[in-house]
Amino acid sequence: MSLHDLKKSFLVLKDSIRHFISRSMYDFKSSEEPFSPTGLKKAVIYRADGKLGDAVCFLPFIRELRRFSPDCEITVLSNSNTAQIYEAADFIDKVIIFPKKPKNHETDKYAAELHGCDLYIHLFEKLKGRHLRLINRIHPKWIATLDKSLKCDNLGIYEYTSSVDERGLTWEQSEKCLHITDLLFRILEKGGIAPDDIDRSYFRMFADDIPVAGPRFAFLKSPENRPGEKTVIFNPYGASSSRRFTDGCIINVIKELLEKTDMHVVLWTGPADRERGERLLADNFGNNGRVSVTGVLSSAREIITAMASCDAMIGVDTGSAHVAACFDIPELTFYGNNPANYSRWYAKAPKAVNVILKTANFAEAESSELTGAVRDFIGSLDESSGH
Incomplete structure (x- = not known):
């Protein structure tokens, strides 16, 4: 048994003893x-x-x-x-x-x-x-x-x-x-x-704020303000370390979106990843105005209304997937190979496309697996819009 496995077994035993005492x-x-x-x-x-x-x-x-x-x-x-x-x-x-x-x-x-x-x-x-x-x-x-x-x-x-x-x-x-x-x-x-x-529909939080969210949050659109431009949010960072894509995968997905669509692409980041996201875009996409990083959002209200203002969502198994489901936004969500977690937390909505990766650790995901799913998702968006 490795030192890591031994430590993990000790923690499990310690937790079980505490639980028994409680x-x-x-x-x-x-x-x-x-x-x-x-x-x-x-x-x-x-x-x-x-x-x-x-x-x-x-x-x-x-x-x-x-x-x-x-x-x-x-x-x-x-x-x-x-x-x-x-x-x-x-x-x-x-x-x-x-x-x-x-x-x-x-x-x-x-x-x-x-x-x-x-x-x-x-x-x-x-x-x-x-x-x-x-x-x-x-x-x-x-x-x-x-x-x-x-x-x-x-x-x-x-x-x-x-x-x-x-x-x-x-x-x-x-x-x-x-x-x-x-x-x-x-x-x-x-x-x-x-x-x-039982009414099983979602409760749409802050729905009255959404019509003005686009103009309010500049990062949701390209600087040129192209008429009729649509926005896709790409969220590659989950809450746990096992639900985060590598920089290489992130770059390839963004390239796919820029090449195959005319949408504005928002790399969605939380405060802890914003600097990393800005550096990734600067190093790989230069001054391309069609890509941006999430701006500063100061509350749950702003986070939800900004997310709900997009036209499509791509990301990992995290909160954005449920916001997209709630507001009936077409979404592509990636899940780890964990049947129990998927059955409880998958994006449950008619416009949700859920893809289960071959691995439980997103850092081990193959770039081709992601870009292939993105390509198919883009195709489904084109079909639904009549293009």
């Missing part, structure tokens, strides 16, 4: 009363560990929870990056910015402020001690997690998915695993709501 301290036998969403008075949804794409996928469920539970006070525990998204939804009553790693006294303080709840949702596969302490303190009647080891989870929606870290799952088996949006809706179905009565 369960012994905080887990409990929850209510056996049948769940019914129509009589809920208070629901708490934990999203303090979530990102932009998670918020896009959670909002349809929260909207429907409000519709079937009109008297329920809905609280979302968020982080500062996504709080603005939840605050913009009028079907959410409270948004509390919750610390990522609260101390015990902080957890107890927040629990006291929440004053308990009927329904608690935290879709995480192995809850930490701080998470279990919060649940123990507010003592919900019904609890939904993805942690199969908990006694307190009495809704059991984990039965309809699989761990995204489970490497042994086959593609055939993954077909039985629900997408994250349908997994959430299964909570309502367990409460007696007929599947056909």
Whole structure:
């Protein structure tokens, strides 16, 4: 066994021991009363560990929870990056910015402020001690997690998915695993709501801002302001190190877009990658006005409205894929060879083209595999526009 594997095994063992101790301290036998969403008075949804794409996928469920539970006070525990998204939804009553790693006294303080709840949702596969302490303190009647080891989870929606870290799952088996949006809706179905009565459409955040986003964000268009010019966003950088394309692949995809279309190409970067993106474009595309890097965006609202203003989206498995799905933007999204992760998080929309790479590590992807998929996607755009 290599030193790396030995270290990884030690960390897994350490995490398992901590999880066992936390369960012994905080887990409990929850209510056996049948769940019914129509009589809920208070629901708490934990999203303090979530990102932009998670918020896009959670909002349809929260909207429907409000519709079937009109008297329920809905609280979302968020982080500062996504709080603005939840605050913009009028079907959410409270948004509390919750610390990522609260101390015990902080957890107890927040629990006291929440004053308990009927329904608690935290879709995480192995809850930490701080998470279990919060649940123990507010003592919900019904609890939904993805942690199969908990006694307190009495809704059991984990039965309809699989761990995204489970490497042994086959593609055939993954077909039985629900997408994250349908997994959430299964909570309502367990409460007696007929599947056909649930509105499964996305909630379009900040939709009123989108018509003015193009003129507002100069990087979305070429400096010449060519009449009728369309914009394609290319996002090659995912949230994890395994979901990032190499510079060589990025350059080849951009070349393909410049040669095969007359669209303006935006290399989408976050703050940490903006300088790298600017250098990559300067070194390889000179003063070509048809390519640009994402400008400075100061909030989740600006990020979403800028993304939603494009005409097509190409990228890796990350939040931009869900924004494109939400706003029905034609998109090409690349996924690693991980059946469980794909089944839960693929871009779910009629105009989404999802491509599964031969590898789980995007840095190992072959450039020809990417450019071939881009070429086919461009062809589909031409066909849909009648060209």
